Amino acid sequence: MNGIFKVLTFILITFVIITGILLPIPEIPALGDKARVLYFHVPMSWISVLAFFMSMWYSIRYLKTRESDYDLKSFSSAQLGFLFCILATATGSLWAKFNWGSFWNWDPRQTSIFILLMIYGAYFALRSAIDSEEQRAKLSSVYSIIAGVTVPFFVFIMPRLVESLHPDPIINSQGKIHMDSTMLTVFLTSLVGFTMLYLWILNLKFRLERLQIKKLKTIED
Amino acid sequence: MNSLYDFLETNSMYVVLLIVLIIWIGIFIYLKSMDSKIKKLEKD
Numbered sequence: 001m002n003g004i005f006k007v008l009t010f011i012l013i014t015f016v017i018i019t020g021i022l023l024p025i026p027e028i029p030a031l032g033d034k035a036r037v038l039y040f041h042v043p044m045s046w047i048s049v050l051a052f053f054m055s056m057w058y059s060i061r062y063l064k065t066r067e068s069d070y071d072l073k074s075f076s077s078a079q080l081g082f083l084f085c086i087l088a089t090a091t092g093s094l095w096a097k098f099n100w101g102s103f104w105n106w107d108p109r110q111t112s113i114f115i116l117l118m119i120y121g122a123y124f125a126l127r128s129a130i131d132s133e134e135q136r137a138k139l140s141s142v143y144s145i146i147a148g149v150t151v152p153f154f155v156f157i158m159p160r161l162v163e164s165l166h167p168d169p170i171i172n173s174q175g176k177i178h179m180d181s182t183m184l185t186v187f188l189t190s191l192v193g194f195t196m197l198y199l200w201i202l203n204l205k206f207r208l209e210r211l212q213i214k215k216l217k218t219i220e221d
Numbered sequence: 222m223n224s225l226y227d228f229l230e231t232n233s234m235y236v237v238l239l240i241v242l243i244i245w246i247g248i249f250i251y252l253k254s255m256d257s258k259i260k261k262l263e264k265d
Contacts, residue, residue: 001256010249017245021238200252207259 001203009200012193016040019186026180030099031167037095039186043194044088045113049155051081051198052120056148059141069210071137074144075127076205080198082120089113100165108162112154119147 020039028035058074061067092110093103104110123143130136159166179187229236 006253006256013245014242017241018238021234021241200256204252204255204259207263211259211262 001200005196006200009193009196012189013197016186016190016193020190023182023186025183034095034099035167035183037091038183039190041088041091041095042187043190044084044091045155046191047194047198048081048085048088048116049151050195051077051084051202052148052151054202055081055144056151059144059148062137062141063145068133068137068213069206071141072209072213073202073206074141076202076209078120078123078144080202080205082117082124084198085113085117085120089117105165107166108159108164109166112158116151116154119150123147 016039020036025033025035055074055077058070058077062070062074089110092113096105096107096110097103100107123140126143127136127140130139229239
């Protein structure tokens with residue numbers, strides 16, 4: 001990760017914060033100014049999906065090569081996915097209080113994200129329950145792949161199958177994007193900016209995990 | 222200074238913006254410092 005990457009991440013997210021809060025948005029029925037939550041809530045959800053997929057990808061790589069670095073990357077990515085999933089749930093719930101009248105009403109979107117959190121919660125429980133490093137890496141990789149397969153179902157398919165109060169997904173059932181061009185620019189910038197932030201934090205988390213393992217090995221020796 | 226205060230008092234959206242920017246700058250500086258600390262540890 002070079003300096004330019006970090007500076008660009010800073011510029012993009014700062015741009016999103018300023019324009020997202022200050023730029024006028026078109027009149028959206030039933031949403032009003034609360035529609036601005038889109039610039040921050042949707043990227044959280046997107047990053048959690050991306051992070052879970054990355055975790056699955058690194059798990060596949062681990063099972064193929066048996067290099068422990070891949071296991072650490074998979075674990076780091078799952079942790080970040082879990083964190084961003086909680087952020088998406090919390091921001092969505094706060095928004096729901098003012099749009100639907102209650103923080104939690106088991107809407108299909110809320111139910112599916114809750115199940116997803118449970119699935120990945122079990123992943124961390126599994127990891128912490130196994131002492132042997134190799135065994136842990138192997139079993140959690142298999143689990144991460146199975147969990148990753150369920151992600152598209154809970155995020156993209158299930159909420160579209162059942163009647164939901166959630167605003168039209170960005171790419172809706174007709175496969176079209178209905179958004180004002182200014183809003184779309186800010187939204188896409190937000191997606192790029194937060195994705196870069198995720199990649200940066202993932203890099204930091206992985207390096208930290210690797211250092212910790214190195215330290216533990218020197219202590220054992 | 223007084224005029225800035227008056228401006229913020231009448232445009233409350235800018236107060237929100239200022240708060241969010243302070244949080245973001247804080248997080249960014251924290252990540253940057255963590256990055257350099259990890260780099261130092263990796264060199265040792």
